[in-house]
Amino acid sequence: MTSLPIRSIRYAACIAFALVSAAAGAQDPLHAWTGGASPARLEAWVNARLAAEKADIDKLVAVHGERTVANTVRPYDDALNELALAGNEAYLMYSVGDSAPLRDKGQELVAKVSSAATDLNLNQDVYRALAAVPLPTNDPATRHYIERALLEYRLAGVDKDEATRAKIRKLQDKITDASLVFGRNVADGKLTVKATSNELKGLPEDYIARHKAAADGTYTLTTDSPDSTPVLNFAADPGLRMKMYLAYNQRAYPANVAVLKSVLEARQELATTLGYKTFADLAMADQMMGSASNLRKFLADVDQASKGASDKEYDLLLAFAKQQKPGLMNISSADANYWSEQYRRARYDFDAQSVRPYFPYDEVQAGILHTAAKLFHVQFRPVPEAKTWDPSVSTFDVYDDTASDHKKLGRIYLDMHPRDGKDKWFSSAPVVPGIRGRQLPEGALICNFSGGVPGDPGLMEYSEVVTFFHEFGHLMHHILGGQGEWSNAGGFNVEGDFVEAPSQMLEEMFRDPGILQSFAKHYKTGETIPSALIAKMNAAGAYGRGRWVQAQLFYSTYSLQVHDRAPGQINFDDLLRQDSARFSHFSFVDGNRMYASFTHLTGYSSNYYTYVLDKVIAVDFFSQFDPAHLLDGPTAMRYRRTVLEPGATKPATELVKDFLGRSQNLDALKAWINEEFKATQTATGQ
Ligand SMILES: [Zn+2]
Known part of the structure; x- marks a missing residue:
C-alpha cells in the first residue's frame, strides 16, 4: 500500500514567523538545527512546521467558488512541503543527533509527522478540492502532479464511504502491527549451532579468535550474519555448513507462519475493498510496473535472458568442485556459497584487501x-x-x-x-x-x-x-x-520502483x-x-551474474506469488520448492523455511522485483554512454536533462523513453551478465 510521501518544502513566511515569535525566539524555518538542536527546540521547530501545514490545509479547504491550481494545488503542495521539512529533519536528528534525548525526540517526532501525513492522506475535503481543479492543458508537469495525487488518494481509499474507510484503517493497522511482529520475531529469532574446533577449519583466523570454546571444547555460533556468512562461505566442513544453513533458514519458524498469513489475508481484503483483484495489483498500480500481469511477463523475459549464463556458471562450478571432490553429483544449496568462493579464488586470483591502500x-x-x-x-x-x-x-x-x-x-x-x-x-x-x-x-x-x-x-x-x-x-x-x-x-518523489x-x-x-x-x-x-x-x-x-539475476527472479517470483492469489490457497513450502527448482541449480535442502525470515515480504510486499527492474534500466542507461568519453561526451548532459532534472514531473516510463528514445529492453542486461565469460577470456589471454 502506498501513501503520500512526506517529502517536500515551503517557506510559510507569515505563519511561521508568527508562531516562531510566540515560541522560542528566532527560528530558521528550513533548518531545525540552526542555533543548536535540543529536544525542546526540535519539538518547537517541528510543531511550527505542522502548524504551518494545518494553516495551508485550512486555507485550501476554505476556498469558495472555482477551484484553481493557484488556490488549491499550491496550498496543497505547500502543506506537503511543511510535512517534508518536518519529517526530513526529525529523521535527520533521529539519525545524527548528538545526544540520546535528541535522537529519541527525533524518533518520536517522525511518528508524529507520519501520523499528520496519514490524516492528510485520508482527508476527503482535500481530495474533493483537488479533484475539482480543472486539469491544465498547457502544463503537463502540473497535470501529472494532480493526476498522481488523486491516484494516491484513491489507493488510500479516501473516496469510499465512512464504513468502508473505517474498515480500511483497521486493515492497515492490522498489516502494520503484524508486520512489526514479523520483523521482531526475525530480530529476536536468533538461533545457534555448535561446532567443534575441527569443524572451524577454513574460517578466517580472526573469526576463530573472536569465539571462545566452552568447557567441553565446542564453539557456539549464531545465525547473525557476522557469524553465519563466513561459515557458509569458508567453512571446509560440509556438516557445519549444513547445520548453519538450516538454522539460518529456520529463523522465526514456525512463529512467523501464522503472522505472515494474517498479513497476507489483511492485504488481500484491503485490495478487494479498494477494487483490485489481488494485493499485487494494488501495490503496483502507482508504480512503473503497473500490474501483476506486466510483472509476470517481465520476469519471464529476464529469465530467458539470464538462464543460459546461469547454466554455464553452474556447469563450470560443478566441474571445478568435482576436481576437488570426485564423484560429486550436484551441489547442495547449503554448499553454493562455499564452492562459489573457492572457484572465485582459484579462477581470478583477486583479494579485495589488495586495493584498499589505493582508496x-x-x-x-x-x-x-x-x-x-x-x-x-x-x-x-x-x-x-x-x-x-x-x-x-x-x-x-x-x-x-x-x-x-x-x-x-x-x-x-x-x-x-x-x-x-x-x-x-x-x-x-x-x-x-x-x-x-x-x-x-x-x-x-x-x-x-x-x-x-x-x-x-x-x-x-x-x-x-x-x-x-x-x-x-x-x-x-x-x-x-x-x-x-x-x-x-x-528526485526522491519518483515511483518507488524507479528510484534506484x-x-x-x-x-x-x-x-x-x-x-x-x-x-x-x-x-x-x-x-x-x-x-x-x-x-x-x-x-x-x-563473476556469478547469471546466478545473481536468477536469485533475484526467485525472490521476485515468490514475493509475487504470495500476493497474487487467495491466501487460503498458498502453501509456503510447496511454492518454495517449486521456485527453487525453477531458479536454482543447487539442490533443495529439506527443512528450508526461508519465508519465515524473509522480511522483504512484509516490507516490499509483492514489489521485490524493484531490484531487478532497476538493474535492467541502469545497465541500459549506461550502455548509452561512449566508454571512451564517459564524462566528457554529450550523453552526460542529455542524461541530466532528460532523466534527473524532470524529477517526478512525469511518469518514469517517460523519463526512460526520453533518454533512450525507446522503452528499456534487455540487450544491455544480457551483455552485462555475459561479461564474465568475456572477462575470463581476457584475463587468461584466450
Ligand atoms: Zn540507493
Whole structure:
C-alpha cells in the first residue's frame, strides 16, 4: 500500500514567523538545527512546521467558488512541503543527533509527522478540492502532479464511504502491527549451532579468535550474519555448513507462519475493498510496473535472458568442485556459497584487501566530487561557515556549470564518518525540497566510512567507494530534480520502483579504469592504481551474474506469488520448492523455511522485483554512454536533462523513453551478465 510521501518544502513566511515569535525566539524555518538542536527546540521547530501545514490545509479547504491550481494545488503542495521539512529533519536528528534525548525526540517526532501525513492522506475535503481543479492543458508537469495525487488518494481509499474507510484503517493497522511482529520475531529469532574446533577449519583466523570454546571444547555460533556468512562461505566442513544453513533458514519458524498469513489475508481484503483483484495489483498500480500481469511477463523475459549464463556458471562450478571432490553429483544449496568462493579464488586470483591502500577516504571524496562535477556539469564550492549539526560535517554549495551565471542549485552536507550514537547505515537523505524561485533543495549523505580521524588514512574497500558514489547519485538526483515548481515532485518523489535506477547506473561508471585512476593513488607511495589490478578486480566482480539475476527472479517470483492469489490457497513450502527448482541449480535442502525470515515480504510486499527492474534500466542507461568519453561526451548532459532534472514531473516510463528514445529492453542486461565469460577470456589471454 502506498501513501503520500512526506517529502517536500515551503517557506510559510507569515505563519511561521508568527508562531516562531510566540515560541522560542528566532527560528530558521528550513533548518531545525540552526542555533543548536535540543529536544525542546526540535519539538518547537517541528510543531511550527505542522502548524504551518494545518494553516495551508485550512486555507485550501476554505476556498469558495472555482477551484484553481493557484488556490488549491499550491496550498496543497505547500502543506506537503511543511510535512517534508518536518519529517526530513526529525529523521535527520533521529539519525545524527548528538545526544540520546535528541535522537529519541527525533524518533518520536517522525511518528508524529507520519501520523499528520496519514490524516492528510485520508482527508476527503482535500481530495474533493483537488479533484475539482480543472486539469491544465498547457502544463503537463502540473497535470501529472494532480493526476498522481488523486491516484494516491484513491489507493488510500479516501473516496469510499465512512464504513468502508473505517474498515480500511483497521486493515492497515492490522498489516502494520503484524508486520512489526514479523520483523521482531526475525530480530529476536536468533538461533545457534555448535561446532567443534575441527569443524572451524577454513574460517578466517580472526573469526576463530573472536569465539571462545566452552568447557567441553565446542564453539557456539549464531545465525547473525557476522557469524553465519563466513561459515557458509569458508567453512571446509560440509556438516557445519549444513547445520548453519538450516538454522539460518529456520529463523522465526514456525512463529512467523501464522503472522505472515494474517498479513497476507489483511492485504488481500484491503485490495478487494479498494477494487483490485489481488494485493499485487494494488501495490503496483502507482508504480512503473503497473500490474501483476506486466510483472509476470517481465520476469519471464529476464529469465530467458539470464538462464543460459546461469547454466554455464553452474556447469563450470560443478566441474571445478568435482576436481576437488570426485564423484560429486550436484551441489547442495547449503554448499553454493562455499564452492562459489573457492572457484572465485582459484579462477581470478583477486583479494579485495589488495586495493584498499589505493582508496584513502580524503582522496576518494575528492575523486567523487570531481567525477560528479564533470558528469553532471556542476561545481561544488565548500561552505566552511555553514551551520551544521556536527563540526565534522562538510558542506558544499552546488552551482550550475552550464550557464555563464553559474546559478546556485542547492546545498549538500556530507556527514561521512561514525560517531557515538549515530545511525550505522549508508544513506542519502533529503533535507530541504526544492521549489523554483523560492527554495533551493538541500540533501545530506549519512555514512559510516573509516577515516575522519587524524592519523587514520581511512582506507576504503572498493565496494564502499561504489556505495559512496551510489548514495551521491541520489543526492544529485535530489538537487538537479529539485528545481521545479512543486515541492512534492523532486528526485526522491519518483515511483518507488524507479528510484534506484539512476544510482545503480553510477555504480557501472566506477568500473572504468580512467575514472578510478584519476583519483586512486597509493596512500603511502602515491602510485596510481595499476591497470592490471583494476582488470582483475573487474573480472572477479563480474563473476556469478547469471546466478545473481536468477536469485533475484526467485525472490521476485515468490514475493509475487504470495500476493497474487487467495491466501487460503498458498502453501509456503510447496511454492518454495517449486521456485527453487525453477531458479536454482543447487539442490533443495529439506527443512528450508526461508519465508519465515524473509522480511522483504512484509516490507516490499509483492514489489521485490524493484531490484531487478532497476538493474535492467541502469545497465541500459549506461550502455548509452561512449566508454571512451564517459564524462566528457554529450550523453552526460542529455542524461541530466532528460532523466534527473524532470524529477517526478512525469511518469518514469517517460523519463526512460526520453533518454533512450525507446522503452528499456534487455540487450544491455544480457551483455552485462555475459561479461564474465568475456572477462575470463581476457584475463587468461584466450
Ligand atoms: Zn540507493
